[in-house]
Amino acid sequence: MIGTGNSVNSITARRRHPLARYAVVALALGLLGGGYAVAAPGGSSADAAIASGKADDVAQGKSLFVAHCASCHGMNAEGTAKAPTLVGVGAAAVDFQVSTGRMPAADAGPQAPRKPLGEWVTPQAIDDLAAYVQSLGGGPARPAAEQVDPAKGDPAKGGELFRANCIQCHNFVGAGGALTYGKYAPPLNPATPTQIYEAMATGPQAMPVFNDSTITPDQKRDMIAYITHVRQQVDPGGSGLGRIGPVTEGLVAWIVGLSLLILAAIWITAKKRRTHA
């Protein structure tokens, strides 16, 4: 085949070039992506509606829901095999899940991680979605600004509640910790006061619900005051070493302390003077 030199054969040879299969895959992907980009705007009609301020919150929320949530939670939030119903979870759950980037979930891992927000996730979009889900069957509402104001809480009282209720999973400063089956208690440092309140009120993922009769709204505010106070604190003893306790301390003792001393020992004994005895 090679060596006859006519054009048909040269096309065949190129087709069998080692890079040919990558070129084909790249082309296919490009077509698919481009096609999707052209076909996708169906979802953004809701965004357009919000932008123009035509529909009311619930209706806008519904269309956002259909675009971004319904594939797992069902067209009417009735739940599917993949995801639970959202009837009755309340606006607080929507705000927590969407504003932390956990929902819409990227993939079906043991736990949805906090991640950067999608472009469509504006405060307005969250308000609309929350209004829609709230309209389905009530549930915990989002806290008012003064309910989560750390300045109005008592950090000492909050600390006691925090130690009694939270640290067994989240660690003593909210640095996070491991749970079973690949789940984990996330660090509390990136969470806003509102998100902390909503997490307690709604019990997302592996977390239990701490409703208002278990921990009153005032107590929740005290806990928020403690959490935010401690995480803003400058460590008085130097570097906090991740604030996870003796594990990093032991590493530093061996890797920094002992290594420096061994280097010193090598240096001291490098020069020798010999005497017999």
Add this chain to the structure above:
Amino acid sequence: MDTTPKAIAGVSTFLDDRIGAGSFLKRNMRKIFPDHWSFLLGEIALYSFIILLLTGTFLTFWFKPSMGEVVYSGSYQPLVGVKMSEAYASALNISFDVRGGLLIRQIHHWAALLFIAGMMVHMLRVFFTGAYRKPRELNWLIGVGLLSLALLEGLTGYSLPDDLLSGAGLRITEGVMLGIPVVGTYLTFLLFGGEYPGHDVISRFFTIHILLIPGILLALISAHMVLMWVQKHTQMPGTGRTNKNVVGAPFYPTFMAKAGAFTLFTFGVIALLGTFAQINPIWLFGPYTPADISAGSQPDFYMGFLEGSLRLMPSWEINFLDHTVSLSVLIPALVPLGVVMTGLALYPFIEQWVTGDRREHHTADRPRNNPHRTAIGFTGIAFYGVLWLLGANDEISANFHISLYETTIFGRFAIFLVPALAYFVAYRICIGLQRKDAEVLSHGVESGVIKRLPNGEYIEVHTPAAQDIADHIRGKEEIPIIESGVDGDGIPPKGARTALGRLRAKASEAYGTDHIPLDEGHGHDEHAAIGAGDHSDGHRDGH
């Protein structure tokens, strides 16, 4: 300076006449100490201990070892108004209201970590060089005792502030004591003065931590030093070094200056750590209540291996005549500690039994030259290391996103497989290094000179190893093997007739057989021989 100044002469004569200080000093100031960086590792522990005594004394001025309840009113805002024990409140007071208190507390804690880490590396050095051999077995046993006591000293020490983290350790201590069959409950009530946590344990730990154990440590450390002084330090093999001499620098002035410098280095490193790295932030943990526990509760590093064994253990228990024996607590608490400490204590005697070696040893082995010992040492390190690592499995899981259960399952296999692998790998590395040594002696070292022979072949000229390197290598000692062969009448020697005797003979042969004897000849032809092509030059280059 022919005459001694009167002020000095008078005092020294006074002392000399009464306590014979002159002859004592004369004898000891010129004591020779061999020089090797690894011989200073024990001094890390020694100087850390001095720091511990000094800083610990400072801390006792303000610490109140009491479990009486107080309401905190100090300057750490997030705990104001919280009920806590006096011990915890006074530890907070030291940290925030005593000038320099936090720094001293942190130096004390860092010094404690380096005290034990220093002991561990020192012990490993002694083990791998065989420096525990006759006549130093007693000093080795003192060392094992020191290490065990240091662990206990650490446990009682970090329990004192009565913070939430230390309380978790105390709770585990209680659980282990309760798990001891028959007497566990009585022992627990004895220690805690009643139901856990009671009101006595902190003050009792305080006495143990600042009086009892430091006193014993001080006595044992002194004995350790005196024995070392009297028996003289071992030395690495090398030029002019034999089993009957010590080559090095005199205590005064050389060794004293080096030891002084190293003291300052140790102080400096610990002060730096205490200044720049926060340790045991008790104010973040909060006061201890038995109801609370934090994620990621860990002991200090030296207790990590016990934490790991507890975490790895399946939940086994036996019910016997309505009494529960909690194997899931007893085995992890006692077996690893027993294996490590008993193994360390008995090793010199087991080795003597296996090799039948009753000679005195004053030169250290290079670890490669006793491959089985080195491999056994690495097996121990691997065993300890796996447990230590898995003691932090929740932090590993949380920070590296590995499923927690998978770390546990991994650990349950690793605790058996990794030590076995470590044995094999360490043994093979030792053999490889021995081969390298033999090659250096028989073929010399590469000179970097490439020669082309008349027939077109290229060879690299090898030069003989430098004298000090060659002597260092030739310091390899033969490991004795006990007599086990049958005599002329086909009768094995008396010791080798029982099953134990046969085992001993087998072990001895495996332990002592030298697979890579140092071959001084030029041996094989496929390597370029020393000075090939230009023989005389090669030898002249070799110093």
